[in-house]
Amino acid sequence: MNQSVDFHDDTERGEVPGLREWLSPRLLIGWTFRWLEGWLVTRSYRSLAAGTLFLLLVFGGAGLLLWARSAPPEDVITVYETGVSTALKNKDAEAAQLYLTSLVRMRPATPEYRFRLALLLLDQDKTGEALFYMAQLTGDGPTGYIPARLWLVHQAQMTEPLIRLTDEQTEQQLRLVLASAPQNPDAARMMAELCLRRGQLKSAEDYLITAVETHPQLGLPLAKVQRLLKRSEEQIAGHLQSASESYRTQVLTQPTNAEARVRYAESLLLQELPEDAERVLNEGRALARNSVTETTADNQQAEPPTDDSNTDASNPSDHQSSLQKLNAALADLYSGTAARRLRESALNRDLAANLVAKAIAVHPDDDRLLQQALALTLLGCTWDAAELAPAIQSLHAAPQRAPEQTLLLAQALSVIGSTGESVEILSPLITDHPELRLAFARLLNADHQTAKANKILDELITEFTSSENTDDNSDRILEYAEALLLRQRPESAVETLTALSQRQHNVPAKSVDGARSNDSGSNAVPLSENDLHRTQLLLGRAYLMVFDQQLADESFASGSAAVQLLREALKTDTVTLPVLERLVRLPSRNPAFAVEADRALAQILAAGTANAAVYNLIGTQALKSNDTERARRYLERAWSLDRTNPMILNNLAIALVRSADDHADRALELANEALAILPEHPDVLSTRAEIYMAQKRWEDARRDLEISLPRRPESRNSRKLLAKVYDELDEPALAEEHRRLLSNSPE
Known part of the structure; x- marks a missing residue:
């Protein structure tokens, strides 16, 4: 009996396996072996290439699928980011670090998390770990993180940076930033500052111009650079106006933004609007003071927060920092205005002193202001104790003072009459800092301790004369010369300083390859610009001291000898006005020298040397002698050469109003012009x-x-x-x- 069997042949149906079947190990392994077997049998390179590509796609897809399944979803990232924000708000640094560390692990390709973690570690004084992450973000390659690179450059500009950078390293970091973000304003500004330090004005301008269109606030540093490059005032004014408008908008929307106020005031000052700049800063100071007061009062009234409290009390230190920044800016405004007024005329001394006193009252912690005040004493300015008291108290209160700060404090105390205290303060430093002995001798002289001062000066003089190999030490030579002057030995000082100034003329010229020729056998080293100026200044003072001593002793052999000494002083180009004053007054001091003095003045006038100053001195001396017509004649000549000198304007006005003719109207015009310069x-x-x-x-x-x-x-x-x-x-x-x-x- 035949039994039929049902048999279904599915070979013609051809079902395509699903994704799971495609990626199942059974199929992959089987296909791989068949592919290898086919290659061994056929040796077909085409089949090999096709199979290789297929395998790469399969295994790459499998890896991508596994990564996608294991990657955390976005909602998990959001939860962790929220956790960071909450922890920072609650000042829970450990929790914030834990969240950020997890984010770094979940998103290793996101540099923001590593940067935030590094900053948090720095706040916790975990410098080593922080710098490890920063190094990853600021490497030499292009795969860095812009905020990290900018942070690295910013911190390098601090007084005590964590990582010191050379100019070349700074430039490399900034170039990497600009390669990725050509219009980054911070990078453009800092690159321009670097170029300015190198004297590359055009490069600085180019960097700023690149970014100024999208960041108009860069018009402020750009205007400064373009003024140095002597660009047109119209071009400069456009950049200044754009920057000013940008900062003005920031100030209107954020009145307590101290940085914006400072920059806004700076832009106004560059537009020659000092009153407006002062007003902007004072308004900001008033707001900051109110914020400090209100915040302190609120914090005192609030209940002390518990350990688990989420209260974020406002910190008055933030407002205090803004106030200090505004105070410093206002003090800089006063100080800069004082310096500008002095450049216009030394007669602005009193006005400059008032401005410096205001600056000290606003920002007494700035040592530069006290140095500026002391410099004004060289022009004959005197100070009340109350004017310098804030700066003196600030130095007194400093927990640790550098030697130069102690010297500054002692000099300030001496200026206000506390000479005994100044000597007492500086005295303990002399043993460990012998370089301060010359300054200490000056303070002793001011305190009328002449014997002690002379003892120190004699020690300095003896040390120098008994030392060997002092010829190349310009600092010691200059110290020696000044000690001679303080010991009233100007002739010896002249001899020493003349020999030192000759060094500049005896320096061998450089050959083509840069080496110095030794044909003369000299090993002279050229003086620095600062040492050369100091040499000429001391030499001029020494010549004048010799002249004054010999004139008082009536020891000049002739008028020509007296005039020749003044000519030598004139050559130093540091005491021009004092020399001319002595020449003008010499006939009245010693009539026998009148002919020589007049001849010397005539030669100076004929040579065109300081004509306006000479005419003014002659006219002023004639005014003192009540010779109105002679005074008017020479002062008119001085005015024709220099119509902006307030001394000439004032003296000519006096001569006109005292002359026989009626010139009161013109005299009034001149006086008003002088007052515009010297308010x-x-x-x-x-x-x-x-x-x-x-x-x-x-x-x-x-x-x-x-x-x-x-x-x-x-x-x-x-x-x-x-x-x-x-x-x-x-x-x-x-x-x-x-x-x-x-x-x-x-x-």
Whole structure:
């Protein structure tokens, strides 16, 4: 009996396996062996290439699938990021570190997490771990992280950086930033600063121009660079205006943004709007002070937070930091204005002193302001103790003072009359810092301890003369020369300084390959620019000391000898005005020298050397001698050569108003021009008052004199004029009181 069997042949149906079947080990292994077997049998390179590509796709796809299945979903990343924010808000550094470490592991290709973790580790003083991550983000290759590179450059510019960078390393980091982000404003600005330090003005301009269109605030440093390059004022004004508008918008939207206020004020100052700049800074200071006060009061009233509290009390230190930044900017404004006024004229000394005093009151912690105040004493400025007290107290309170700060404190105390305390403060440093002995001797002289000062000076002189190999030590030679001057030995100082200045002329010239020729057998080393200037300054002072001593002793053999000494001083180009003053006054001091002095002045005038200054000195001396016509003649010549010198304007105004002809109107114009340069200068106010009196404008004259006299209480002329004004105003009692004070004042 035949039994039928059902048999289904599925070979014609051809079902395609699914993804799981394609990737199953059974199929993959079988296909791989068949592929190898086919290659061994056929030796077909085409089959080999096709099979290889297929295997790469299969295994690569399998790896990608496994990674995708194991990668954390985005919602997990979001939870961890939220955890970081919450932990930082609660000041839980350990939790924040844990979250960030997990994020770094889950997203190793995201540099932001490594950067944030590195910053957090730095805050926890875990410097080694932090720098490990920073090194990964700031490598030499292009796969770095821009914020990390900028952080690296920023910290390198700090006083005590974690990682010191050379200029070349700084440039490399900034170039890598600009390669990825050509218009990055921070990188462009810092690259420009680097170029400026190297004297590469054009390169600095190019970097800033690249980014200024998208970041108009860069117009501020760009304007500074372009002024150095002498670009057109129209071009500079455009960049300044853009920067100013950008910062003004920031200030309006964020009134407490100290950085924006400082930059806004700086842009206004460059646009020659100092009053507006001062107003912007003072408004910011008022806001910051209010914020500090309110925050401190709120924190005192609030209940102390518990350990598990999430309260984020406002920190007054942030507002205090903003206030300090604004104070420093305002002090810089005052200090810079003072320096600019002094560059315009040394007669602005009193105005500059007032500005420096305001700067010290605002920001007493800045040692540079105290140094500026001490520099003004060299121009004859005197200081009240109250004006320098904030800076002195700041130095007193410093927990640790560097030797130069202690010297600065001692000099400041000496200036305000506390000479004994200044000596006491500096004295302990002398043993360990012998380089301060010369300065200490000056302080001892100021404290009338002449014997002690002379002992130190004699020690310095003896040490130098008994030492060997001092010829190449310019610092020691200059110290020796100054010690000679302080010991009233100017002739020896002249000899020493003349020999030192000759060194510059005896330096062998460089050959083509840069080596110095030794044909003369000299090993002289050229003086630095600073040493050369100091040499000429001391030499000029020494010549003048010799002249004054010999003139007082009447030991000059002839007028030509006296004039020749002044000519030598004139060659130093550091004491020009004092030399000219002595030449002009020499005939009145010693009539026998008048011919030689006049001849020397004529030669100077014929040579065109400082003509305006010489004419002014001659005219001023004639004014003092009541020779009005001669004074007017020479002062007119001085004015024709220099119409912006306030001293010339003032003296010519006096000569005009005192001359026989009626020139009061022109004299008033000149006085007003002088006051525009020297606002409220007491001498010029007194001159204008005299002109008002000639015009019978008694009230105007009274106002100017009452402003002038308190600033020049020793001025006999101002008091005499004021007495006459009160006579004309029918106030005899006031007039008589001024005459009484005048009679009791020294001539």
